[in-house]
Amino acid sequence: MKVSQIELSYDQKKNHLDGVTTSLEKGKITTIIGPNGCGKSTLLSVISRNNAPQQGSVTLEQKDIMAYKAKEFAKKLAIVYQQNTVPQDITIEKLVAYGRVPHQQLMKKNAEEDEEAVNWALTATNLMQKRTCKLEALSGGERQRVWIAMALAQKSSILCLDEPTTYLDIFYQIELLELVKKLNEENSLTIVMVLHDINQAIKYSDHIILMKDGKILCEGSPIETVTVDRVKEVYGVEVIIETHESAGTYMVPVSI
Numbered sequence: 001m002k003v004s005q006i007e008l009s010y011d012q013k014k015n016h017l018d019g020v021t022t023s024l025e026k027g028k029i030t031t032i033i034g035p036n037g038c039g040k041s042t043l044l045s046v047i048s049r050n051n052a053p054q055q056g057s058v059t060l061e062q063k064d065i066m067a068y069k070a071k072e073f074a075k076k077l078a079i080v081y082q083q084n085t086v087p088q089d090i091t092i093e094k095l096v097a098y099g100r101v102p103h104q105q106l107m108k109k110n111a112e113e114d115e116e117a118v119n120w121a122l123t124a125t126n127l128m129q130k131r132t133c134k135l136e137a138l139s140g141g142e143r144q145r146v147w148i149a150m151a152l153a154q155k156s157s158i159l160c161l162d163e164p165t166t167y168l169d170i171f172y173q174i175e176l177l178e179l180v181k182k183l184n185e186e187n188s189l190t191i192v193m194v195l196h197d198i199n200q201a202i203k204y205s206d207h208i209i210l211m212k213d214g215k216i217l218c219e220g221s222p223i224e225t226v227t228v229d230r231v232k233e234v235y236g237v238e239v240i241i242e243t244h245e246s247a248g249t250y251m252v253p254v255s256i
């Protein structure tokens with residue numbers, strides 16, 4: 001996916017995305033980081049076609065994403081938002097089955113293929129046992145997995161996740177990121193996500209995009225991108241960055 005010279009303003013006064021150019025590599029985990037309000041979710045919304053930029057373009061397989069029909073694009077890219085509102089009394093399997101909508105035609109249903117995809121999505125997210133439960137009966141971590149299962153049932157090759165670990169305790173945060181990694185490794189899913197936790201971004205990403213004020217300040221491998229000077233420049237926080245034999249590279253905030 002190629003993102004070229006994106007300019008987007010919500011109010012025609014300030015550019016909330018300002019000349020954003022990057023490419024998102026197939027089969028890799030790319031994480032967008034940066035301070036509150038720097039444009040991370042806006043960039044994800046442009047990539048996922050939920051916001052149209054005033055300038056610039058995004059191409060997927062050499063075709064402008066705006067040129068795809070909605071269902072065709074949904075077969076290529078799925079997105080999981082930070083907050084989702086649905087009736088609480090719906091069962092998990094029904095909810096996950098909504099992910100099949102892009103594959104269904106008015107007069108022709110492929111029930112077997114749909115069932116296979118739903119079963120695969122429920123198995124991959126470890127929700128098979130809960131398939132007949134209602135959403136209201138699930139924990140926050142399980143609910144987050146339901147949204148991912150719904151996106152997986154779409155059978156797209158790109159999965160976008162907007163702050164998927166928000167509201168989860170540390171156990172469920174790690175469980176979710178391990179699931180993302182597994183989906184990337186075993187199913188070759190291309191992942192594009194927004195994370196706030198810099199240590200999690202370092203641990204789980206192949207590529208990090210660091211944003212500031214609507215622009216990409218720098219991008220590259222985690223250790224190339226997250227440096228003491230850049231964290232100070234972007235977040236205004238003094239940090240120590242070290243590498244531990246088993247924990248890998250990690251960052252500790254020291255002062256502001």
Ligand SMILES: Nc1ncnc2c1ncn2[C@@H]1O[C@H](COP(=O)(O)OP(=O)(O)OP(=O)(O)O)[C@@H](O)[C@H]1O
Nearest residue numbers: 010011016034035036037038039040041042043194
């Ligand atoms: N629908 C909207 N209408 C007007 N302004 C918006 C809208 N969505 C976002 N903005 C503004 O655009 C800027 C970038 O917002 P965005 O949500 O992309 O930032 P972010 O980096 O994801 O922030 P956070 O880390 O706080 O989630 C912010 O100043 C925000 O107030």
